[in-house]
Amino acid sequence: MLANPNMPLEIDYSEVDGKSYRCIDGCALCCLCQPELLPTEEERFRKDPRFADAIADRHISPDVTGAALKLKGAHGACYFLTDKRCRIYNDRPHYCRSFPINVFVGWRIQLNINLSCRGIGLEGESLGGVSRAIIADYGEGRLSSELESAKRVFTEFVKNTRDTWVAQSFSSVRGAGHSLSGELVDELGLSRVLAYAEHGRTKQNAPANEIAKIVRRTEPDADLEERALIDGTELFDLPDLSLLPIYIDDKNDWKIFRLVGKEIVGYSLSEDGRTQEFSRTNP
Numbered sequence: 001m002l003a004n005p006n007m008p009l010e011i012d013y014s015e016v017d018g019k020s021y022r023c024i025d026g027c028a029l030c031c032l033c034q035p036e037l038l039p040t041e042e043e044r045f046r047k048d049p050r051f052a053d054a055i056a057d058r059h060i061s062p063d064v065t066g067a068a069l070k071l072k073g074a075h076g077a078c079y080f081l082t083d084k085r086c087r088i089y090n091d092r093p094h095y096c097r098s099f100p101i102n103v104f105v106g107w108r109i110q111l112n113i114n115l116s117c118r119g120i121g122l123e124g125e126s127l128g129g130v131s132r133a134i135i136a137d138y139g140e141g142r143l144s145s146e147l148e149s150a151k152r153v154f155t156e157f158v159k160n161t162r163d164t165w166v167a168q169s170f171s172s173v174r175g176a177g178h179s180l181s182g183e184l185v186d187e188l189g190l191s192r193v194l195a196y197a198e199h200g201r202t203k204q205n206a207p208a209n210e211i212a213k214i215v216r217r218t219e220p221d222a223d224l225e226e227r228a229l230i231d232g233t234e235l236f237d238l239p240d241l242s243l244l245p246i247y248i249d250d251k252n253d254w255k256i257f258r259l260v261g262k263e264i265v266g267y268s269l270s271e272d273g274r275t276q277e278f279s280r281t282n283p
Contacts (some may be wrong), residue, residue, distance in 0.1 A: 009140055009147070012110040016131045021100060021117060022124025026252040028084040029116060031077050032269075034060050034242075035069050035095040042067040051088070054079040060242040069093070073273020075242030081271060084252075098134050101127065105150045109143060111135075118248060165204050168211070175208025180215055191220035194227060233259050233283045241275070259283070 036059065037045060045051040045067075056070040070079040080087045086096075100117035104110045111131040113120060120127075135143070161167035183189025196218040202211050237259040238244055246269065247255045254269040255278075266279035 009143055010108055011135060012108055013128055013131055015113055016101065016111045016127040019113070019120065019127045020122065020124050021119045021127055022122040024119050024122075024252070026084055027118060027248060028077065028081060028252075029118065029246065029248050029254070030096070030099045030114075031081045031084075031086065032071075032246050032254065033095075033099075034071055035078065035093045036064060037067040037069070037093050037095075039066070041093050051091070060240070071242065071273065072271060075240070076269070076273030077271040084271070094137075098130075101131050101134055103134065103138065105143070105146045107151065107154055109135075109147060116246075162204065167204050168202070169205050172206060172208045172211060176211035176215070179208060179212040183215070187224060188220055189216075191222040191224055192216060192218045194222035194224075195220060198222070229283060233264065236264055241273075 034056070037055070042055070045055055054069050056068050059066075059068045060071070060075070071077065072079060072081075078086070080092075086092060100114040100120060102112040102114055104112050111134075113127065158167065180189070180193060183193055192215055196215045200214060200218055202214055206214075235245060236257050241256065241258070244256045244258055247257075249255060255266060256269050256275070257264050257266050259265075262282070264281040264283050265277055266281070267275035267277055269275055
C-alpha cells in the first residue's frame, strides 16, 4: 500500500539517535568520495568561474548520470582538496554537507550512518540533530514523492519473488537465521548454509523451523576454502582504482588494496591520485 498524502511521514532515526561524531583533523577520507551535485548546485557551479572547471565529464560510477565534481588524477581526492583542507568549505555541495549521514528511501525513510567515517562515536555533533536538519532541507513534499517511487519498485520486486516462488516473509528469514546461528561457527554447518543458499528450494513463506530443518538436511557440498578465497578477494578485484575501497591508518594515511595476479597488493594513495606500493599479501 502506498503512503497516504494526508498522513505525516514516518521517518526512522533509530540508527542515528543517541550517537555523535566529530571530524578528525587530517583525515579527509570523505573527500575521496566523488560528490554529486544537485541540479541547483550544478547550475550555480557552472555559472561561477571559480567552480566551473571542477565539474567532471562523468562519474566514477556508471550508475550516476548527474553532474559531479572531478577527482584529482581520476581516482585521487576531490578537485577542491589541498593538503587535506577543502578550498570551498562554505560552498561545498549538499553531498558533502550531509556526510556521514545517508537518507535511505525504501519501504520507509531511514537515516543511516556511513561507517567509513572514523569520527563516529567521538564527542561532538549529535547525529540525530544533523539528520533532522537534513530531512528539513529535503522537505516533506520531495521525500513523499521519492517514497512513493521507491514503494512501487519494492512492490514490483516482491511480486516477482512471489511469481517465482522464492518469496519468504521477513519474520521467517529472521527466525531461521536465529535458529541456525550456531551452525555458522561450525565448518559442516556453514557448508550446509552456503549450499542451501545457493541451491536450496523452500516453499513460499515457509515457517522458520521448516527452513532451518531443510538447511540441516542439505548436502554440505560448499567448498569453504574456495568460497572464502572468492569472497575475500572480489572486493579488491575491480578494473578501476577509483572503484576500490579506501582505508585510513592510525597516521591518517590513505590505503587501497588490489588483487594483482594471486596477491593482494597494498598501495598508499596521495591527493593527486598517485600510488606507491607498500605490501603484498597472499589472500
